[in-house]
Amino acid sequence: MNKPPLLFLCHRIPFPPNKGDKIRSFNILQMLNKHYDVYLGCFIDDPYDEQYVDELKKHCHQLFYRNQNKLLAKLKGMTAFLTGKPITLPYYYDQEMAKWCQEVAERHAIQKVFVYSSSMAQYCETAQFNQCQRVIDFVDVDSDKWRQYAENKSGLAKFIFQREFKTLARYEDKVCQQFDASLFVSPDEAKLFRSRQQVNAQAKVQGILNGVDIGFFNPSASLAPENKVPDGPFISFTGAMDYWANVDAVLWFAENVWPIVKKNIPSLSFVIAGGNPTNQIKSLATQPDVIVTGRVEDIRPYITQAACIVAPLRIARGIQNKVLEAMSLDKPLVCTSMAMEGINAPHHQYCQVHDEPEAFAKAVIELVNSAQVSATTELVTENRAWIKEHFTWQATLAPLAKLYQIESSEVTSQ
Known part of the structure; x- marks a missing residue:
């Protein structure tokens, strides 16, 4: 039986799940892949991770990725000062990624979109996505993180970080208005973001907690010897x-x-x-x-x-x-x-x-x-x-399953 198509966009390859953002994005990907033919678009910003492409293909219907040159991305990011955009948008903009998103949407009549990170929302803001169910996982209120960074800086760095805080906050609010649901990693993050939204958008905002693979992170699991662990305390x-x-x-x-x-x-x-x-x-x-x-x-x-x-x-x-x-x-x-x-x-x-x-x-x-x-x-x-x-993934992803009308019993279990 064919599954309905879903476009999944992620700012960083969601595999292996060995760091914060990749752990969350991979577990969400696993859940959605069980119920949809997932068309996954992402960037690889660390050449080390390219070795995992074939393994990642097992967790989606189609994978499209672009290698990201960080120096070039930073140079592109600086163009934001000419356009009034947050730096993160041109930093993550890629013409081939945009073309692929349009082609997938047209060829497969995409009706469901999941976006991980605000920087990837720019790829599905065109008119053809207006009729789709668009869900974005902001994860954190990134704009507020830039505000915190600015508090600890001075001079030019303080100016740049404050600018990013303000421009990114405006963009986050715009995306919240456009999309059907805005997700955050905790009720605290969701409350902070909800407090600055217009009344008609506040109900779209909710927290979905991270989980832990309690089978992998199990004190009873046998581990291979690790030479770098000190002998002493x-x-x-x-x-x-x-x-x-x-x-x-x-x-x-x-x-x-x-x-x-x-x-x-x-x-x-x-x-x-x-x-x-x-x-x-x-x-x-x-x-x-x-x-x-x-x-x-x-x-x-x-x-x-x-x-x-x-x-x-x-x-x-x-x-x-x-x-x-x-x-x-x-x-x-x-x-x-x-x-x-x-x-x-x-x-x-x-x-x-x-x-x-x-x-x-x-x-x-x-x-x-x-x-x-x-x-x-x-x-x-x-x-x-x-x-x-x-904090098991089965429990924490239940609200996301509800958004996509997936029975909670069918969510990834551990």
Whole structure:
């Protein structure tokens, strides 16, 4: 039996699901592919990911991708200053992508469109898409993220970031008016966005939480040995290390918290595990017992073998997958209130939230000491139970299934 066609547009290849945006987009893709012939259009901004194209083709009816040269994209982005657009629109505009979208829409009489990220909405704003059901997953209120960046900058950078905040906010509001539904990664994000919409658009806005693959992030799963994991006690931060919010978090922790922790536990190491570390992050590895791994094949050993996980984010929107993954693996963690936003897990001994350096450091020290004392016994943290109750993909994607009139029992299960 033929399935109806659906156009799925994504600003980054949604495979492998090894970082925040790709985890969410891939799980949504999996669900929609079960019920539609998905025509997937996306960009590949990291040459490393091109090896996964054939595997991704198994998860859609047709795949069209464009390799994105970041330098060229930045140059295109600068044309926004001549047009009054947000930088992200010309940054992600590609003539071949636009042509493919038009051809797919015409040839297959597309009636359903799913757009992941506001930068891809520009490909389905023409008249022929007006009669389609268009759903956009903004994920985060990106414009507000630029506002946060601007607060921490000065001079030209502050001007550029403030401009992007204002122009992107106007574009986000325009897309919300045009599309049938606007999705966000948490009720908090949805509430923030809804508060600035006209009354006739407010009902279109809803939050759809991220989930966790609780089978993969399972403390009982057997893992292959990982040579880079330190032999002695260590704490970890995990995440893409070319992402500004992660870079800011690690630099803040290294300067304000790590010296206090290290003074109290001299044998401890700090592992920064994630791909594409910036030069600022690489330079931290010159400090004693700070390890910058770069890209790793499997992030789980850096979580399961750590004494605790730290998530000291100060600039954040949405839900942090790094926190969900650590909780699913039943690890103790210390995070800022920004990192816990949208998750709303109850605070207890093994799930602590602090924003001040001294309090953050004290919590880390207590958890590391507790882990060392409990090394020979099972550590029950309650964190995994919270994830299983609230953050499985089957549960979190149920509202999206309802939008597409898919029975909730048919949503991806784990």
